[in-house]
Amino acid sequence: MLTYILRRLAVALAVMLTVAVVSFLLLHLSGDLATAIAGPESSAADVEKIRVQYGLDRPMVTQFFEWLGSALQLDFGRSFYFQNTVMELVGERLPITLKLGAMSLLLAVAVAIPLGVAAALYRDTWVDRLALLVATIGQAMPNFWFALALIVVFSVGLKWLPVAGNASWQNFVLPAVALGYYAMPSLMRLTRAGMLDVMGSDYIRTARAKGLSPARVVFKHALRNAIIPVVALAAVELGFMLGGSVVIESVYSLQGLGQLAWDSIARNDYPVVQAVVLIIATFYIALTFVADVLNAALDPRMRTR
Amino acid sequence: MTTTSLPLPGTAALAALPVPAWRRTLRRAAGHRGLLIGSIVLGLAVLAAVLAPWLAPHDPFAQDVTQRLIPPVWHERGTWEHVLGTDKLGRDYLSRLLYGARVSLVIGFVTALVAGLIGTTLGVLAGYFGGRVDAVVSYVITCRLAMPVVLVALAMASLVGGSLKVVIVLLSLLLWDRFAIVTRSATQQLRDAEFIAAAKSLGASTPYILVRELLPNLMGALTVVATLEMAHAILLESTLSFLGLGVQPPTPSWGLMVAEGKAYMFFQPWVIMIPGVVLAVLVLAINLVGDGIRDVAAPDGRH
Numbered sequence: 001m002l003t004y005i006l007r008r009l010a011v012a013l014a015v016m017l018t019v020a021v022v023s024f025l026l027l028h029l030s031g032d033l034a035t036a037i038a039g040p041e042s043s044a045a046d047v048e049k050i051r052v053q054y055g056l057d058r059p060m061v062t063q064f065f066e067w068l069g070s071a072l073q074l075d076f077g078r079s080f081y082f083q084n085t086v087m088e089l090v091g092e093r094l095p096i097t098l099k100l101g102a103m104s105l106l107l108a109v110a111v112a113i114p115l116g117v118a119a120a121l122y123r124d125t126w127v128d129r130l131a132l133l134v135a136t137i138g139q140a141m142p143n144f145w146f147a148l149a150l151i152v153v154f155s156v157g158l159k160w161l162p163v164a165g166n167a168s169w170q171n172f173v174l175p176a177v178a179l180g181y182y183a184m185p186s187l188m189r190l191t192r193a194g195m196l197d198v199m200g201s202d203y204i205r206t207a208r209a210k211g212l213s214p215a216r217v218v219f220k221h222a223l224r225n226a227i228i229p230v231v232a233l234a235a236v237e238l239g240f241m242l243g244g245s246v247v248i249e250s251v252y253s254l255q256g257l258g259q260l261a262w263d264s265i266a267r268n269d270y271p272v273v274q275a276v277v278l279i280i281a282t283f284y285i286a287l288t289f290v291a292d293v294l295n296a297a298l299d300p301r302m303r304t305r
Numbered sequence: 306m307t308t309t310s311l312p313l314p315g316t317a318a319l320a321a322l323p324v325p326a327w328r329r330t331l332r333r334a335a336g337h338r339g340l341l342i343g344s345i346v347l348g349l350a351v352l353a354a355v356l357a358p359w360l361a362p363h364d365p366f367a368q369d370v371t372q373r374l375i376p377p378v379w380h381e382r383g384t385w386e387h388v389l390g391t392d393k394l395g396r397d398y399l400s401r402l403l404y405g406a407r408v409s410l411v412i413g414f415v416t417a418l419v420a421g422l423i424g425t426t427l428g429v430l431a432g433y434f435g436g437r438v439d440a441v442v443s444y445v446i447t448c449r450l451a452m453p454v455v456l457v458a459l460a461m462a463s464l465v466g467g468s469l470k471v472v473i474v475l476l477s478l479l480l481w482d483r484f485a486i487v488t489r490s491a492t493q494q495l496r497d498a499e500f501i502a503a504a505k506s507l508g509a510s511t512p513y514i515l516v517r518e519l520l521p522n523l524m525g526a527l528t529v530v531a532t533l534e535m536a537h538a539i540l541l542e543s544t545l546s547f548l549g550l551g552v553q554p555p556t557p558s559w560g561l562m563v564a565e566g567k568a569y570m571f572f573q574p575w576v577i578m579i580p581g582v583v584l585a586v587l588v589l590a591i592n593l594v595g596d597g598i599r600d601v602a603a604p605d606g607r608h
Contacts (some may be wrong), residue, residue: 011447018448026461036464104489142540144547145563145581152574197458243453247544261456262548265463273460281451 001236002298012289019281020071024064027270036268037080054080067274076275082269087277089260094279097245097256103176108183113230116191117223120199131192135185143244146179147251175252182244183237190233194226228298232291239284309352333601340597346590354406362388365557370395374573375470392565398547400577401557408558409539409587412473416538417531419477424484426529429515431485432492442485449482455544462550472551476538487530491523523550525602532595536588543584559584 025031034051051057055066067168070077120133148275154160154174198204199222205219246258257276264272334340353360372395378388390399431442450495458475495501504518543560545551552558554565559580566576 011444014444015448015451018444019451022448022452023457026360026457027356027464101590136589136592137585140536140592141585142560142563142581142588144560145577145584148563148567148570148577149581152570152577156571166459174459212317246453246459247548250548262459265460265550268463277453277456277460280453280456284453285451 002295003294005243007297008292010286015285016278016282019285020068020223022062023155023274023277023281024067026137027274028060028063033268033270037270038107043113053271071275071278077271079264079269079272081264081269081272087273089272090275090279093255093257093260096254097242097249097258100172100175100179100245100249100254100256101238101241103172104180104183104241105234107176107180108187108237109230109234111180111186112187113191113227114221116188116230117218117226119188119192120195121218123196127190131188135188138181138185141181143178143182144247144251146181147175150174150178151251171252171254175254177249178251179245179248183234183241185229187233187237191226191295194229195222198222198226229295232295235287235291235294236284239280239287242283243280330601334597337597337601339593340601342567343590343593343597346586347594350406350590351410351434352588353403354401354410357403357407361397361400361403363400365396365400366555368394368396374569376573376574377575377579381574383481390557392576392577398562398579402559403563405557405559405562405583406561406587407582408552408556409542409584412469412476412542413535413539413591415473416476417535419473420479420481420534420538421484421527421531423477424481424530425488425520425523427481428485428488428597429492429523430517431490433515433519435493435496438487442489443546446482446485449479452479452542454479458541458545459548459550467545467550467553469552469556472542472545476541480534480538480541483530483534484527487526488523491526492519495519495522525598529595529599529602532591534596534597536591539584539588539591549588 023170032047034047034054037054038047038050063298067077069123074087076090081090082089086220094176115131115134118130150173199218203216204222207221208214242257245256246262248254249258250262257279261276261305263274264270272292356459372387373393374389375384375387375391375395376382377390377398378385380390387399389402391397392401427442427445431439458479461475462471495506501514501518509518522594542551543563545560546558546560547564549564552561554561562580563577563584566573566580570577
């Protein structure tokens, strides 16, 4: 088990390094940063001045290692746009995105697991079909549009919740619903598939034969086993949601990490963009690492892979 | 006639043969409700996109400030002149919707094709050769999965400048992961199959085995992934266009229509409802087709 964890950790670190290299290269090769920062109307002399000022005139390799060296010490340099360091900006915004991610995940799990269990227990009835319909619709709706539709219905129509901002917890309800609905379908399908699998197994038949109550069989014996892969998937989904928060945060003007990235992209503030990409990737890598270790700890067959 | 005449000598054995596999598959496909509905909706969308110039009642780019924000026909102020109303510049919504289908479908098809090519190549090589090749490809897949798609696409589109071509290239380079994962594990299962061994013993070259023997057996799985990724690409294009970094105005894209209508959604909610619902219905149809193909191709492995 320990060797598995260590090997998996080494891969995770290597992936992080690769993502850092790739995101650096993508941003530096896909266009001239100095021209982008200076704006389309500036003269060639201005562009040159900016190039020197931001150190963009130095060889790419030098720039990269300098950036990586400080990034390893959690120093991502200064924002081109603000006077603050990138870390200050990120530190301010990260809690909001984490709060949004946690709420979305809780909501998604709170809906997905009961729905998945019900769909499996009442397989091929209207309950099952309704659950599949809810999941299929969730996968088909563009999330920015669902977010806007929620505003129209619940903020403007029913006046239950605020339209935008991040002053109170009410501001997080609609964004969390919009983001959570995106993660719910896959969690629901996995719960359903896992429950169907487990309910047909020998030990459940034994538990039933022993005369245990149906509720006890379902919740104590079946769900416990069916839920393991769901917990692992939930960790991965949280990683995806942090990445997807850029869209939801921009719709609701939540001043989180996604909004910071989005504003920074519009302002050509590349140190910030780079840092946010790397931070979100790091969260995803850490969460998949946890999910893998969790799976391996609970299911020894996984360790040999 | 053939039923009354005696069987020709030697055909009795033929008659005893079961119905060919593809006929049975076709029969199952016709009986699958989700697949049927999905195919019809997708077919209609393709038809609308191809025939847009003939179907559209108005020029999708023609602005008319005297005809701004007319509601759809079911609304009390609606007119038959503009069945789905007009946008903030007085452009006919139905016409823009029809032309918008072109953007979504082109991006969906081309992205699924190019991403499929990249992913399948990687997946087949990794699955067939295993060992070091597999280790490298698996590592590349892991790295790709760690990159936040929306964020990377936004940052790149902002540097290069958003356009239809840029969106297709970016999404093709980002959405190959599922193709690679699925073809890799499918190839691993087929690698040691007897027909591969037979081809090897006949002296077939490795490229021949991969393309002519292995690939046809992956087509079922590939079609399913292709539909999922097509839906994924259409949703991402609409997201990029909504955020202003995808297809650029005045091109009619459904995501862009939602963005343009955003300021008016409080009093004219239909300006965002119509393109959003159309988008969701198209994606739903494509997903239904994908799920249906999976069910029909593997009837026993359902769920």
